Amino acid sequence: MTDRFRELVVNDSLVDIQYKTDPPTETVSPRVTYDRDDVPHVYCMKKTIPLSAFMERYARGEQRMWLAAYRPSNGRQTTITFAKHDRLTFGKRFIDAVAAERAHLFAPAQDSDGDASAPPPISSKKTAEVSSKAAKKISLEELELSLALQREIGRLGEDAAYRHEYVRLHALDCPNPAEHIVRISEDDVGAGYDMRSTFAGQTRYIEVKASTTRMDSFYISENERDTLAKVGQEAFIYLCRVDRDAPKNSAVVREIRDPMNPESGILLEAVAYKAKLSN
Structure with a gap:
């Protein structure tokens, strides 16, 4: 070793x-x-x-x-x-x-003809199939590690969004911003948004999207789409850039108001199917 x-x-x-x-x-x-x-x-x-x-x-x-x-x-x-x-x-x-x-x-090994051979086999009980340009196998533990990482990035993004909203309300002379911001996601993950901010007769229903890299695209669920469309002008998506090494440097880089309005500049693309049995 x-x-x-x-x-x-x-x-x-x-x-x-x-x-x-x-x-x-x-x-x-x-x-x-x-x-x-x-x-x-x-x-x-x-x-x-x-x-x-x-x-x-x-x-x-x-x-x-x-x-x-x-x-x-x-x-x-x-x-x-x-x-x-x-x-x-x-x-x-x-x-x-x-x-x-x-x-x-x-890593694929090279055979005598210079072609890459298949990687070592992994038990089918411990793998999941994913598609990109070519399908590759990942272990269940690798998948769980990736999901844990996604949860951490999401949590850090919500923390950054909370700080952003706190500062925004403070700039509006809100005496105690913490009393006006509710992190809905902590109690109801199916609400269709992550945070609600209410002050001076105005409410924001905020869905947070976080990434450690440049955010040219992100995923949105059908529930989030329907909820944000329903609240219209009060709906916001906060795009957060996350710094995992220095979490306090994580920050909201863009606010998108009424994101389900075609004029917001967001283009929705279907990337999954829901299958129903015919009988």
Whole structure:
């Protein structure tokens, strides 16, 4: 094994993996130790193994993995269980490192004729089929990691939209903007918008769309489309650019009023089908 992935280690921990423990709830990260050659190791499933070996196994989509960590309060060992996805948060460096490792592991090999052969087979129970210019397989764990990342970006986008709206109301001499902004998405994910802002007789129903890159396009559900169309001039889409390394730098880059009005400049394109049985 090599001494790769050392950049993921900070203060003898994998700080880009954060886990909420059982009560009393604390945030922990996997602990890292070193061998005689100063190669970083982790305690994984009752064995101490090189960090590079863990990263390879994780990138391959191995199931039921766990790592050891220490509780900040008392220094006692606790377990980070990767199956408990709702408790995990992954940092950008870890996500990028896993993606790079998967690209390396499953890169097409060249045969004697110079043609790329198929990547190593992955169990059909752990894959999902996606289409781009060509179909590729991703593991269930990779899909879940991607969804977790999307949720994090969405949350950071909503935080940025809230700050933006707070500043806007403050500029209108609103005495206490926090009392006039409601984050609907925290209680009702099916409302068709994320935030409602009401002040001085004016209401904004705000749907937040967030991305870490330039936003030339975004997805909108049928429910969001119908809801925003119904409220018309009171409907807004806030486009947010998210900075995951410095979340407070995330910001609203554009407000779109009455977004379902053809004059807003938004062009809707159908990208999915709803299938119904005929009998």
